[in-house]
Amino acid sequence: MIDWLNDNWILLIAPVVVFLAFCIIGLWARRVVYNRLTELMAKSGWSGKEVLVHTTRGPFFFWFVLLGAYVALMISELPEAGKDIAVKIVASIFIISLIWLLIILSERLLTLYSEQIRTPRPVGKHLATAVRVAILVIGILILIDFWGWPVTPIILLLSALILIALVASRDAILNIFSGFEITAGRLAKVGDFIKLGSGDEGYVIDIGWRNIKIKSPDQNLIVIPNSKLVKETIVNYGYPLKKAASSFQFYTRLHLKQLTGLKASNLLELIEIIKTAPDAVIYYHTYHFLEEHQYLTPEPANDFALWIDDSLDDRVLAEKLANIDTLAYFSVSTLRTALLLVLEQHLEGHPELAKKSANRDFYFIKSISFVLPTSYVATDLREFVEVIRNISIGSLYYHVFESRLRLKKRSNDFSVWIKDSFGEDDLADRIDMLFPYTYTLEALRSAIIEQVEKRIK
Amino acid sequence: MNNAVANQFTSRLEDYQPIVGKSSIDELRLLANRLARKSVQHVNSTFVGGGVAEILSRMVPLLNQLGINARWDVIKGDDRFFDITKKFHNALHGRKEQLSKEDFEYFIETNRKNFDVLWPSADYYLIHDPQPVLMIEKKEELGGKWIWRCHIDVSQPDMNVWGFLDDYVEKYDAAVFSAPNFAQNLSISQFMISPSIDPLSDKNRDLPASAIEAVLNKYNIDPQKPMVVQISRFDYLKDPLGVIQAFEMVRKGIDCQLVLAGGAATDDPESAKVLEEVQKYADGKKDIKILLLPPGSDIEINALQRAATVVFQKSLREGFGLTISEALWKAKPVVATAVGGIPLQINDRLTGLLCYSVEGAAYALKQLLSNREFAERLGRNGKEHVRQNFLITRHLKEYLLMFTALYNTSDIVYI
Numbered sequence: 001m002i003d004w005l006n007d008n009w010i011l012l013i014a015p016v017v018v019f020l021a022f023c024i025i026g027l028w029a030r031r032v033v034y035n036r037l038t039e040l041m042a043k044s045g046w047s048g049k050e051v052l053v054h055t056t057r058g059p060f061f062f063w064f065v066l067l068g069a070y071v072a073l074m075i076s077e078l079p080e081a082g083k084d085i086a087v088k089i090v091a092s093i094f095i096i097s098l099i100w101l102l103i104i105l106s107e108r109l110l111t112l113y114s115e116q117i118r119t120p121r122p123v124g125k126h127l128a129t130a131v132r133v134a135i136l137v138i139g140i141l142i143l144i145d146f147w148g149w150p151v152t153p154i155i156l157l158l159s160a161l162i163l164i165a166l167v168a169s170r171d172a173i174l175n176i177f178s179g180f181e182i183t184a185g186r187l188a189k190v191g192d193f194i195k196l197g198s199g200d201e202g203y204v205i206d207i208g209w210r211n212i213k214i215k216s217p218d219q220n221l222i223v224i225p226n227s228k229l230v231k232e233t234i235v236n237y238g239y240p241l242k243k244a245a246s247s248f249q250f251y252t253r254l255h256l257k258q259l260t261g262l263k264a265s266n267l268l269e270l271i272e273i274i275k276t277a278p279d280a281v282i283y284y285h286t287y288h289f290l291e292e293h294q295y296l297t298p299e300p301a302n303d304f305a306l307w308i309d310d311s312l313d314d315r316v317l318a319e320k321l322a323n324i325d326t327l328a329y330f331s332v333s334t335l336r337t338a339l340l341l342v343l344e345q346h347l348e349g350h351p352e353l354a355k356k357s358a359n360r361d362f363y364f365i366k367s368i369s370f371v372l373p374t375s376y377v378a379t380d381l382r383e384f385v386e387v388i389r390n391i392s393i394g395s396l397y398y399h400v401f402e403s404r405l406r407l408k409k410r411s412n413d414f415s416v417w418i419k420d421s422f423g424e425d426d427l428a429d430r431i432d433m434l435f436p437y438t439y440t441l442e443a444l445r446s447a448i449i450e451q452v453e454k455r456i457k
Numbered sequence: 458m459n460n461a462v463a464n465q466f467t468s469r470l471e472d473y474q475p476i477v478g479k480s481s482i483d484e485l486r487l488l489a490n491r492l493a494r495k496s497v498q499h500v501n502s503t504f505v506g507g508g509v510a511e512i513l514s515r516m517v518p519l520l521n522q523l524g525i526n527a528r529w530d531v532i533k534g535d536d537r538f539f540d541i542t543k544k545f546h547n548a549l550h551g552r553k554e555q556l557s558k559e560d561f562e563y564f565i566e567t568n569r570k571n572f573d574v575l576w577p578s579a580d581y582y583l584i585h586d587p588q589p590v591l592m593i594e595k596k597e598e599l600g601g602k603w604i605w606r607c608h609i610d611v612s613q614p615d616m617n618v619w620g621f622l623d624d625y626v627e628k629y630d631a632a633v634f635s636a637p638n639f640a641q642n643l644s645i646s647q648f649m650i651s652p653s654i655d656p657l658s659d660k661n662r663d664l665p666a667s668a669i670e671a672v673l674n675k676y677n678i679d680p681q682k683p684m685v686v687q688i689s690r691f692d693y694l695k696d697p698l699g700v701i702q703a704f705e706m707v708r709k710g711i712d713c714q715l716v717l718a719g720g721a722a723t724d725d726p727e728s729a730k731v732l733e734e735v736q737k738y739a740d741g742k743k744d745i746k747i748l749l750l751p752p753g754s755d756i757e758i759n760a761l762q763r764a765a766t767v768v769f770q771k772s773l774r775e776g777f778g779l780t781i782s783e784a785l786w787k788a789k790p791v792v793a794t795a796v797g798g799i800p801l802q803i804n805d806r807l808t809g810l811l812c813y814s815v816e817g818a819a820y821a822l823k824q825l826l827s828n829r830e831f832a833e834r835l836g837r838n839g840k841e842h843v844r845q846n847f848l849i850t851r852h853l854k855e856y857l858l859m860f861t862a863l864y865n866t867s868d869i870v871y872i
Contacts, residue, residue: 218483252484256858257649259634261642280868295841296807310805359813360795363637365649368862369869372487392480 008077015072022071026064030057051108059101066094092143099139106131126176126209171227175210178226183207187229188236193382197233200224201386203240217387218375241380241456244421248413250376250387252395253402255288255367262364267312268354270304270362271343277364279332284367286326286335287405291397294441302326304339304362311358317346327401330408371398381422384414385452393441400444414448427455466515468657470522476656477850485850488857489523491872495860496526498576500592501585502542504531508652508779509585509608515655515849516856523853532571532589537563542588545622548615549587550774561621565591575599581860584629593628602863605629608652610639610776610797630863635777636798648859651801653852654782654843659755661786664763672760676716676748683713683826686765688758688783690719691732691749694774696794698738699815701745703771706819708744711826718748718761763787767825767832771818772796782847785809785839790832792821802847808839 005012034057041049073086107128114127137158145151166173181187188194188204194214195201202216212229214222224232260281264270274282285303301322309318320342329335347354374395378384388396399413407416415428430451439447474482497520503510513529520527534542541564544554568591575582575595582599584592585606596603605626611619611634619641626632631646640647654661673680685704689695697717704715717735732749739745750757762768768784768791775797782802784791791809793799803809810821825832845851861872 252487254484254488254854254858256855256862258862259637259640259647259649261640261647263637278868292845293804293807293842295845296838306804310811360800361638365637366868368858370488370858370861370872371869372491372872374483374487390480392478392484394484395480 011077015076018075019068019072022064022068026061026068029064030061033060048109048112051105051112055105055108056101059097062097063094066090066097088147091146095139095143095146099135102135102139103132106135171225172210174227175225178230179207179209179212181230182212182226187234188212191239193237193240193386195235195237195386196224196229203383217378217383217390219377220375237382241382242422243379244417246421248378248384248417248421250374250378250391250395251371251398252374252392253398254370254372254394255284255291256370257284258366258368260364260366264362264364265358266355267308267314267317267343267347270307271340271347273364274304274336274340274343278366279336280366280368281364282332282336282339283369284365286332286339287402288367290326290401291393291441294393294397296440302339304343307358307362311360311362312353312356313359314353317343317353320346327404328410330404330410332405381418381424381452381456384418385449385456388445388449388452396441396445424455427451466518468515468519468655470519472657473848473850477844477848481850481854485523485854485857488854488861489525492857492860493524494526495580496576496578497528497581497583497860498579499527499529499583499585500532500574500589501529502532502534502539502588504529508777511655511658512652512849512852513585515658516853519849519853520856523857525857528576530574530576532568532574532592534567534571534588538567545587545618546609548618549609549611549622551613551615553615554618556618568592569594581863587622590622590625593625596628602631602860603629604631604633604859604863606633606650607639608635608776610636611641612639614641631859633859636801639777639798646862648855648862650852650855650859651798651847652777652779653847653849654779654786655849656786660759661783662759664756664759668756669760669764672757673764675757676746678716678746678764679714680764682744683711683766684716684764685713685767685769685822685826686716686718686761687769687771688718688761688780689770689772691728691735693727693731694772695719696771696773697731697735699773699818700769700771701735701739701742702815703769703818703822704745705742706816707822707826711823713766713826714744714746716746716748716761716765718746718750718758720750720752720754758783759787762789765789767792767822769818769822770794770799771812771815772799775799778802779847781809782843785836785843786847788833788836788840790825790835791839792818792825794818802842803839804842807835808842809835 034053037053041053069090070087073083073090076083078086110128110131141151141154144154183189188207190204190207192204193202194204200214200216200222202214202222204212205215205221206213207226209226211223211225214224216222260277262273262277262281264273289303289306290301301324305318305321308314308321321339324335324338324342326335329338374391376387376391376395378387401412403413403416404410407413411432415432418424418431419428431448434444434447434451470482470485499513499517501509501513504514517527517529541556541560544556544560545564548554548556568589571589572592572595575592577599578601579599580601582592582596582601582603583606584590584603586608590605593603593605623641623643627644629645631648632640632643633648633650634640635649635651637649640649656662670680678684685707687695687697687700689697691697700717701715704713707713708715717739732747736747739747762784765784768789770778770781770784770791770793772778772794773796775794777798778793781791781793781799785802785808791803792812793803793809795803795805795811795813800811803811805811810825812818812821825835861870
């Protein structure tokens with residue numbers, strides 16, 4: 001080897017000098033070209049300029065080195081066969097570096113653009129992988145072709161695989177494109193409160209490449225495929241409203257009737273039993289009665305008035321009892337006193353009615369109440385109004401009517417929460433002023449919704 | 458529960474959502490979650506025929522859909538046993554029946570032979586009506602909560618029979634009656650749970666106009682003329698002659714037609730006699746049709762109720778009278794006598810009209826036929842009253858509440 005170098009050193013000088021010259025020119029050219037390029041880019045508004053400059057700066061010099069190696073090989077005195085192989089290796093390194101550059105550049109540009117065009121969360125990641133694979137495959141095919149090996153069968157195989165993959169994942173593809181439509185078309189974004197034609201509603205908590213996730217007011221997680229969502233009618237209420245200091249937990253109250261064995265067949269017996277019956281009995285015939293007859297407008301006020309009208313045929317006394325405003329009393333015992341006052345006063349004026357037999361007996365029933373939390377929780381007025389649309393009559397009754405017994409004042413749970421949590425005194429007062437007797441519970445529900453919607457629109 | 462009965466019921470709980478609302482179904486699930494993995498056994502004396510079997514055939518699958526392990530079994534007995542229980546039934550309704558000491562002993566013996574139908578470890582045993590009442594003797598051995606579900610009116614019983622049954626009933630944890638006026642004074646807790654109708658059954662589901670028309674054509678009924686309908690078996694207690702008399706009073710001033718339709722009770726020899734008497738009484742009277750419907754005529758009954766202008770139920774004595782709820786569910790104005798469970802379904806002048814006499818019935822009928830707006834309002838209210846109080850979902854809810862109440866003694870239970 002040393003002997004060969006001693007004999008032929010003159011043959012190596014030229015290629016080495018050429019190679020080194022190209023390296024020096026490469027360093028110089030990179031400085032000039034990139035200084036100029038930086039100046040030009042500074043004037044352009046293109047947001048990908050920094051990515052382009054930073055990504056290509058390294059390979060630019062490397063390509064000059066490769067060019068130097070190529071020219072050096074061409075002028076060298078190597079045998080033709082060896083020279084061919086060396087040139088192919090240099091060219092292959094160039095192709096590989098080009099593939100590497102394209103992959104890096106495309107990933108960086110995709111990251112940049114996915115932020116700008118709001119792609120669904122993991123879509124950017126999956127798209128980058130797809131582009132990387134595509135460039136890699138094309139690069140490998142070019143390399144194979146460059147070395148003279150056959151590529152047609154590989155291309156056919158790849159085409160068939162791509163076709164199969166497309167057919168198999170057509171739903172996923174549809175969802176991905178729908179995801180773009182949702183985000184790019186701004187149909188919804190994370191944090192929005194949306195309502196769909198299907199009735200599903202809630203805050204958007206995630207938009208993925210296949211589906212959108214919504215948290216409903218009853219704390220359920222609803223997952224809807226993107227392709228299904230874009231076909232729905234969507235009402236987007238936008239960002240959440242002011243959050244309450246403390247959330248509103250909706251309760252419901254259910255009732256079971258227990259027989260007491262007590263019955264009255266005339267007015268006197270009715271009075272005597274009302275005096276001593278447990279609170280849960282008086283509650284049943286006054287409060288629960290209202291709930292049971294909520295579909296009537298105006299509602300008959302209480303069971304006693306209805307029985308006296310129906311079975312004792314005493315319209316005057318029935319009217320007097322009906323005029324007792326159940327909701328004006330903040331305890332069952334004061335309501336009981338009010339009922340007895342009317343009954344006893346009437347009996348004093350009409351003693352002949354005391355033992356007048358009724359058409360049918362009045363049976364005293366006790367209400368066993370079951371209070372249980374529902375899955376509905378409201379943290380702002382938008383959630384509140386949507387929950388009001390969905391809660392049961394029992395829940396509405398519990399918070400609007402029975403609240404008076406708990407709060408000991410002429411108000412309701414909703415007004416108290418709206419006042420305490422948002423300082424919305426005006427809205428709270430308007431809900432308080434809805435006079436429940438003049439509505440069915442369904443109409444009362446609509447009236448509350450109307451008041452709140454007026455405020456949050 | 459036998460497969461034949463189970464397979465007949467194909468409704469899912471979700472199917473009731475459009476009728477009672479999502480919130481009602483949510484409440485059922487909420488309650489059932491608190492009773493998850495509990496087991497319930499219903500025991501009665503027949504899988505088919507009668508209101509109890511009809512309700513249980515729907516109730517048990519729905520309980521299972523809610524995650525409660527429910528089953529339904531029946532006790533077996535021979536003709537002699539069921540003759541005795543038929544006499545029990547009549548005696549509890551107040552009729553004097555001859556029952557010997559041997560009859561009572563045979564009743565006890567048959568009950569004890571059926572102890573093997575009981576599930577070894579249910580959390581709740583619901584024993585329906587008097588036939589299997591002696592199952593309570595296994596309470597100590599099997600544990601769980603025991604409920605006697607009485608579907609009949611025992612307020613004025615023959616004390617010979619009630620005195621015998623009472624000893625067993627008092628051993629239960631609770632009794633359930635359909636109406637307050639059906640109950641007895643007992644030392645155990647008594648709950649009031651009304652029976653219910655299934656809005657998805659053939660008898661109550663919506664029918665297309667063509668199906669109604671087909672039934673009217675089949676029975677040659679004029680669809681243009683206002684129609685008064687009473688659906689009930691041919692029985693003196695349903696007062697079919699009183700219905701015809703009231704109709705005749707009304708027809709003098711208002712052009713209308715009457716349809717009296719019902720089946721003949723196979724276990725009641727009197728039924729054929731009543732039918733013959735009614736046919737004879739109606740003979741020659743204009744615009745009256747007497748229809749004897751074969752068993753399984755649910756669609757026909759549904760169509761006749763839907764085609765009616767006014768529905769009558771002029772019973773002299775009545776059980777709960779669910780035909781009222783069936784008519785109200787179709788938003789029909791109803792005139793009915795204030796007996797049995799009828800006043801629970803009809804609040805006079807709010808959800809229908811109550812009457813106490815033939816004249817009262819005629820007057821109420823005139824009001825409804827001549828004031829369409831009033832009749833429609835009663836029908837509307839009636840439908841909402843049934844939606845709120847007499848559908849199977851409410852029935853289901855109250856059973857779930859009762860299961861919870863049996864472990865709580867307070868008037869207000871926080872769960």
